Amino acid sequence: MILAKRTIFINGRYLTQPLSGVQRYAEEIVRALDARVGAGEASADYRLLCPPGARNAGLAHISQEEIGRRGGHLWDQIDFARAARKGVALCLASVGPVALSRQVVVIHDAAVQRHPEHFSRFYGAVHKTIDFVLARRARVATVSDFSQRELAEVLGIPAARIIVAKNGAEHLQITPDADVVDRLGLSGVPFFLVLGNITRNKNLAVAIRALALLQPSPIRLVAVGRLDPSVFGTGFLPPIGEGLVLPGRLDDAEVAGLMRDARALIFPSLYEGFGIPPLEAMANDCPVLASTAEAVVETCGDAAEFFAPHDEAALAKLMQRASSDAGWRAARIAAGRARLALFSWRASADTLAQEVEALAR
Structure with a gap:
């Protein structure tokens, strides 16, 4: 019996946000995944799901779809969660739905835990809670060895459980x-x-x-x-x-x-x-x-x-x-x-793809 591929749903809320480091990471990883799919190297189907008003990611091989009517955290936790429960979720911009266990979430740093003075009290409380829950339900990834150590300490999980997929710089060449x-x-x-x-x-x-x-x-x-x-x-x-x-x-x-x-x-x-x-x-x-x-x-x-x-x-x-x-x-x-030469968006996209595609299998 031939089993149908399970779908990997990428959280596209980053496409509604101003471009900074986190959004840049999500944008470039998704572009690299799109190239990976186009090269026939993916073992699962990928779909990019976005809230209303998201900009066009300009992908050639991964479909971009608008779902739901909400925005912000409510879209993550309700609209995206509802759609992604049918497959595996990939969240690249530090936040994922706490109801899902079959997902990989990239948490970029431990800034809200280490430097709460840099954030509003509400923002810090929300992200501390989400990070803590995700660390126990999802597979966590991050962007550096330093952040791997930081997140392991503040979230109380073994560092070996945290995937490291670093940034690249090809986008500015x-x-x-x-x-x-x-x-x-x-x-x-x-x-x-x-x-x-x-x-x-x-x-x-x-x-x-x-x-x-x-x-x-x-x-x-x-x-x-x-x-x-x-x-x-x-x-x-x-x-x-x-x-x-x-x-x-x-x-x-x-x-x-x-x-x-x-x-x-x-x-x-x-x-x-x-x-x-x-x-x-x-x-x-x-x-x-x-x-x-x-x-x-x-x-x-x-x-x-x-x-x-x-x-x-x-x-x-x-x-x-x-x-x-x-x-x-x-x-x-x-x-x-x-x-x-030590950094590559494609290499990091491959690292994340291996994790989500393993979950899909």
Whole structure:
């Protein structure tokens, strides 16, 4: 008797959310799964289920379907759960339906447990509860060895039970926007780049303070992301000073264009589960100055120069070196290219596919 393939239902709620690290991970893993299906390597059928209003994922081999009328957590826990109970669920953006046991859920970090001060009380309580339940019902995956250890400790499960499927950077190995530097008035100007939305964890403040130590000078700091100038000078961040450029959100080609011309990417995070921007920089021959947050050190290895996340004087010295030492820059670029070879969206998609397809069997 020939048994029908069991379906793997991918949670597509990430397609209703702004693009940041978690959504990027989901987007690229799904694209890699789509290629895997197209190559005939999948042993199960895949379907991408989304809430109303989701953007088009642009897949060639996996169907994208809109289900339900809800949004947010209610869609996860009711609409998606109801559809996915017929097969196996794959949830890539840190949340999955607590009613399902036949699923793989990627929890990217233990930030809500380790740093509850970075979140609202309600958000933290909801995610702590969901994480705890999922750890006991679902198969948990994460994005780094550091996060594997963190989640094992805070959720009380053996680290060996947590799958590690890391981030990649192939998505930014693209043709850069060659005009973005001119549009931002940065042609011929030494500048550093910071990527990420303005949250306490991203620690933009230390980069702003380091920039201030270098003034007066032609050096600029370009902070790309959802940045609201009204939060500067409120205690969250220092007041806007000389040399700070706030272009808002940019597309991938524009970010790649800035990376190709920047003296270095500054990645000052206090806590990360992985940290994609350093890999994106390495993919565009941009040196990396990174904080000593444990997951960031794991990701960057010997390809970055590190500073303590509250030490603006140390960061300012690294910025001075990156601005003037061509030999240093060439060495960092070469080390970044070598480091980049260790990461692949396709390899991580294969790791996750093996788990969900085993559950489907």
